[in-house]
Amino acid sequence: MSLLWFVLGQLAEIESMGSSKKIITKEEWEKKLNDVKIRKEDMNKLVMNFLVTEGYVDAAEKFRKESGTEPDIDLATITDRMAVKKAVQCGNVEDAIEKVNDLNPEILDTNPQLFFHLQQQRLIELIRNGKVAEALEFAQEELAPRGEENQSFLEELERTVSLLAFEDVNNCPVAELLDISQRLKTASEVNAAILTSQSHEKDPKLPSLLKMLIWAQNQLDEKAAYPRINDISTATLEDPGV
Amino acid sequence: MPTSAAASSSSENQSRPVPEDIVGRLSSSMASYEIKLKALRDLKNQIIGNRTKKLAFLKLGAVPSVVSILSSATAAASCRGGYDDNLDSIIIQSAAVIGSFACGFDAGVQAVLDAGALPILLSLISHQNEKVVDAGARSLKLIYQSKLAPKYEFFKDQNLEFLLSLLNCKNENVTGLGACVITHSCRTSIEQRALNDAGVVRKLISLLGGSVIQRDSSLESLAAILKENSEVILKFVGPENGRALNDVIELTKDKHPRTRLLACMCLVVIRNALPSYLQDLQIKTKLVLILLELLDDPGQVGEEAPFILSSLIVGKEDMQRLAFQENVIDKLCCHLEKGSLQAKRLQGIFLALADLCSRLESCRTKLLSLKALQFMVDAMSHDSAEVRAAACICLKNVSRSVENLSAGTFMNESVINPVVQLLCDTSTSVQVAALGAISNVVVDFMVQKTTFIQFGGVKQLVELSKSMDSTIRMNAVCALRNLMFLVSDRCKEAILLELTQSTLTSLICDPEVSVQEQALALVCNLVDGSTDGIRHVFADNCSLLRAVVRQIQSASKVEVVIQGMYVLTNVASGDELHKEAVMDELFPTLPGGPQSIVIKFLQSNESQLRTAAVWTLVNLTLPNSSGAFGRAVKLRRAGIISQLKNMMNDPCLDVKLRARTAFGQMMTLGDGSP
Numbered sequence: 001m002s003l004l005w006f007v008l009g010q011l012a013e014i015e016s017m018g019s020s021k022k023i024i025t026k027e028e029w030e031k032k033l034n035d036v037k038i039r040k041e042d043m044n045k046l047v048m049n050f051l052v053t054e055g056y057v058d059a060a061e062k063f064r065k066e067s068g069t070e071p072d073i074d075l076a077t078i079t080d081r082m083a084v085k086k087a088v089q090c091g092n093v094e095d096a097i098e099k100v101n102d103l104n105p106e107i108l109d110t111n112p113q114l115f116f117h118l119q120q121q122r123l124i125e126l127i128r129n130g131k132v133a134e135a136l137e138f139a140q141e142e143l144a145p146r147g148e149e150n151q152s153f154l155e156e157l158e159r160t161v162s163l164l165a166f167e168d169v170n171n172c173p174v175a176e177l178l179d180i181s182q183r184l185k186t187a188s189e190v191n192a193a194i195l196t197s198q199s200h201e202k203d204p205k206l207p208s209l210l211k212m213l214i215w216a217q218n219q220l221d222e223k224a225a226y227p228r229i230n231d232i233s234t235a236t237l238e239d240p241g242v
Numbered sequence: 243m244p245t246s247a248a249a250s251s252s253s254e255n256q257s258r259p260v261p262e263d264i265v266g267r268l269s270s271s272m273a274s275y276e277i278k279l280k281a282l283r284d285l286k287n288q289i290i291g292n293r294t295k296k297l298a299f300l301k302l303g304a305v306p307s308v309v310s311i312l313s314s315a316t317a318a319a320s321c322r323g324g325y326d327d328n329l330d331s332i333i334i335q336s337a338a339v340i341g342s343f344a345c346g347f348d349a350g351v352q353a354v355l356d357a358g359a360l361p362i363l364l365s366l367i368s369h370q371n372e373k374v375v376d377a378g379a380r381s382l383k384l385i386y387q388s389k390l391a392p393k394y395e396f397f398k399d400q401n402l403e404f405l406l407s408l409l410n411c412k413n414e415n416v417t418g419l420g421a422c423v424i425t426h427s428c429r430t431s432i433e434q435r436a437l438n439d440a441g442v443v444r445k446l447i448s449l450l451g452g453s454v455i456q457r458d459s460s461l462e463s464l465a466a467i468l469k470e471n472s473e474v475i476l477k478f479v480g481p482e483n484g485r486a487l488n489d490v491i492e493l494t495k496d497k498h499p500r501t502r503l504l505a506c507m508c509l510v511v512i513r514n515a516l517p518s519y520l521q522d523l524q525i526k527t528k529l530v531l532i533l534l535e536l537l538d539d540p541g542q543v544g545e546e547a548p549f550i551l552s553s554l555i556v557g558k559e560d561m562q563r564l565a566f567q568e569n570v571i572d573k574l575c576c577h578l579e580k581g582s583l584q585a586k587r588l589q590g591i592f593l594a595l596a597d598l599c600s601r602l603e604s605c606r607t608k609l610l611s612l613k614a615l616q617f618m619v620d621a622m623s624h625d626s627a628e629v630r631a632a633a634c635i636c637l638k639n640v641s642r643s644v645e646n647l648s649a650g651t652f653m654n655e656s657v658i659n660p661v662v663q664l665l666c667d668t669s670t671s672v673q674v675a676a677l678g679a680i681s682n683v684v685v686d687f688m689v690q691k692t693t694f695i696q697f698g699g700v701k702q703l704v705e706l707s708k709s710m711d712s713t714i715r716m717n718a719v720c721a722l723r724n725l726m727f728l729v730s731d732r733c734k735e736a737i738l739l740e741l742t743q744s745t746l747t748s749l750i751c752d753p754e755v756s757v758q759e760q761a762l763a764l765v766c767n768l769v770d771g772s773t774d775g776i777r778h779v780f781a782d783n784c785s786l787l788r789a790v791v792r793q794i795q796s797a798s799k800v801e802v803v804i805q806g807m808y809v810l811t812n813v814a815s816g817d818e819l820h821k822e823a824v825m826d827e828l829f830p831t832l833p834g835g836p837q838s839i840v841i842k843f844l845q846s847n848e849s850q851l852r853t854a855a856v857w858t859l860v861n862l863t864l865p866n867s868s869g870a871f872g873r874a875v876k877l878r879r880a881g882i883i884s885q886l887k888n889m890m891n892d893p894c895l896d897v898k899l900r901a902r903t904a905f906g907q908m909m910t911l912g913d914g915s916p
């Protein structure tokens with residue numbers, strides 16, 4: 001991450017000089033990079049934050065032992081959260097709802113939108129499995145009252161129920177509801193809600209740092225030619241094109 | 243129809259337990275521990291997030307059964323001591339069920355309280371098992387978030403110590419509960435001071451640096467402790483160069499919308515109580531902009547934002563101007579245009595718009611130019627009483643626009659009809675708000691008042707002027723009073739016909755002072771202008787005049803006397819007969835009788851009463867009327883001349899000028915001496 005601070009520093013420096021486009025060679029760049037100090041503990045915390053937020057509980061446990069970095073959350077809760085997420089991803093929505101309610105009954109009681117989306121997902125699964133009668137009953141009993149409470153829920157409900165009207169659901173205007181991406185969307189919504197209820201950030205810090213790096217590079221591009229990182233996964237410094 | 247029949251998951255296959263069965267298992271004394279636990283979990287999973295189910299189970303009597311299970315489980319646990327997983331599970335599940343019944347559902351809260359759950363849940367806070375503590379704290383928090391929860395008595399027994407122990411607890415749910423109790427119960431300045439003295443504020447400030455949940459609940463309770471209490475606020479902003487205040491200001495930039503909202507709320511509370519703080523333009527503008535932006539939040543934050551915006555600008559012209567400059571009106575109207583808003587959000591937006599239009603004509607013009615009148619009219623038929631009332635309040639403030647009143651903007655069927663209909667609303671607050679709107683709308687300078695009378699509005703107003711509720715009575719009479727303002731004789735006739743002399747007479751003698759005042763002001767408008775109008779107070783054996791004079795002589799509130807004297811002033815502007823009648827009432831010619839009350843009024847400390855009294859004298863001594871001379875003689879004898887002499891340099895300009903006029907007129911008339 002030292003690169004980000006460095007790029008930002010360069011940005012400020014060039015800004016203050018107000019010069020025309022400057023060229024920085026790879027050697028100069030690396031030399032300057034060497035002068036930037038980053039604390040090891042900070043790096044570890046970022047890694048731990050990533051593992052915890054993304055739910056890599058075993059990795060987090062190992063990393064804790066090896067690096068001595070304490071996670072800011074009880075690792076046991078990660079297991080529970082991941083079980084919920086996995087249940088939604090596999091289409092076991094009712095199971096997921098029960099697990100969330102065991103974890104913290106407040107989450108679904110105070111988050112009508114999330115609750116609706118889970119129930120909607122349940123309806124989608126029933127339709128996917130061809131349980132038409134059950135689906136209709138469920139829509140009527142569980143979802144219709146929510147639609148009465150909220151106009152936008154009603155619209156979404158109507159869209160979902162319309163799945164039942166098509167002969168070939170895979171080629172209908174609402175086919176995307178049956179797509180696996182819909183499950184993932186719902187799963188990530190539940191995941192975020194659980195994290196929020198645990199006072200934890202719902203997004204890991206690492207991606208935002210990388211986003212900042214790209215933004216800073218784009219800013220610097222206008223003012224200087226320098227060894228850019230184009231491939232984030234390898235973080236290779238490219239030669240500055242002149 | 244879907245043709246694919248993929249393998250289904252097992253859980254979707256199970257048939258759902260029927261509510262009656264669940265309740266049966268809960269209340270059965272024979273059911274085993276496993277059966278009860280299963281029933282509790284089933285119940286919990288059915289009601290969470292589902293209002294309809296909560297109501298259904300409530301009707302089946304589930305709440306008392308669950309509370310009694312919780313009660314016996316806690317009793318058994320305390321007998322046994324130490325951990326008992328089975329009992330703990332029962333306690334956790336039943337506490338969760340109780341919490342869910344209390345979550346966002348008033349009938350549920352009431353049932354939970356009636357079943358006596360509160361003390362049992364409180365006892366869970368000191369339980370050894372952290373999961374039990376969590377469950378208890380969560381449920382209590384949900385109960386204390388409701389208005390129906392009893393006020394926590396800070397001064398009783400060890401309550402304050404207990405509260406502090408909650409705040410000092412390591413468990414986040416427990417500190418959250420402590421903050422929630424404060425938010426719910428801290429109302430009086432004595433409580434606010436006591437909480438501050440006990441170190442609660444200091445603790446809450448330290449919690450601002452904690453987790454998101456702790457931060458938010460601390461901000462909320464800080465607002466409750468600081469509200470309208472400048473003494474406690476000074477102690478809050480003073481230490482460490484206002485570090486706490488700066489912390490709160492920082493939190494208005496937080497990335498969580500709820501935190502931003504609550505930080506704004508705290509700052510608004512501080513600003514409103516201590517106007518010397520947070521005055522620079524930058525922070526004022528920032529508050530307006532943040533709240534405006536929060537309005538876009540689709541959830542609860544967006545619903546609460548307009549209310550805080552409203553408390554930021556209410557009664558403060560500088561803030562209203564600033565909000566106007568920042569295009570708040572356009573943005574609020576944009577939300578209204580989008581339509582299908584939740585009731586609470588709609589209510590908040592109308593209230594904020596109402597506050598914006600309370601003083602500045604520019605705001606009213608802007609709002610009307612955005613066709614907002616139609617939004618208000620539409621909202622008057624909304625399902626929610628709060629929305630209907632808020633729409634009326636908005637109409638009331640926007641109709642303060644003299645320009646639009648005289649243009650007759652509001653006096654048409656599409657506006658008047660819906661407001662008049664709300665006069666029969668089932669909610670008192672809607673009726674009062676509708677009366678307020680009508681009061682303003684009918685202060686119309688043009689001929690359109692007949693329109694209102696034609697719509698049958700008067701009938702409704704008269705009906706409400708007989709209401710048992712004094713607020714409604716007062717507002718109804720106020721509306722009639724404004725309707726009577728500068729109206730044609732034919733309209734006066736029509737209004738009085740509906741109202742009747744006897745109702746008006748009894749309103750003048752109403753037990754409520756505010757009603758008396760409005761009723762006298764109504765009579766004042768009735769007798770304003772032509773002699774035809776004045777004649778009404780002499781009808782029925784002078785019943786109205788008698789009632790007015792009785793109030794002048796006996797009323798304890800000076801406002802009532804002032805209104806009464808203005809009635810006589812107007813009557814005294816009529817013909818000879820009218821003037822003589824006023825003379826007889828104010829200066830009865832009883833030999834050796836007591837001093838006239840007019841002398842007392844002329845010596846009053848209230849400049850308005852002096853003005854009213856002196857005006858009456860001016861009208862009684864207008865030199866062009868035939869009986870003026872005789873009246874001047876009587877007035878002289880009553881000692882008026884010397885009293886007027888004392889008033890030549892009255893500190894009140896109005897009094898001074900009128901006193902000089904009256905004095906001059908009496909001098910012109912001479913004193914009868916050759």
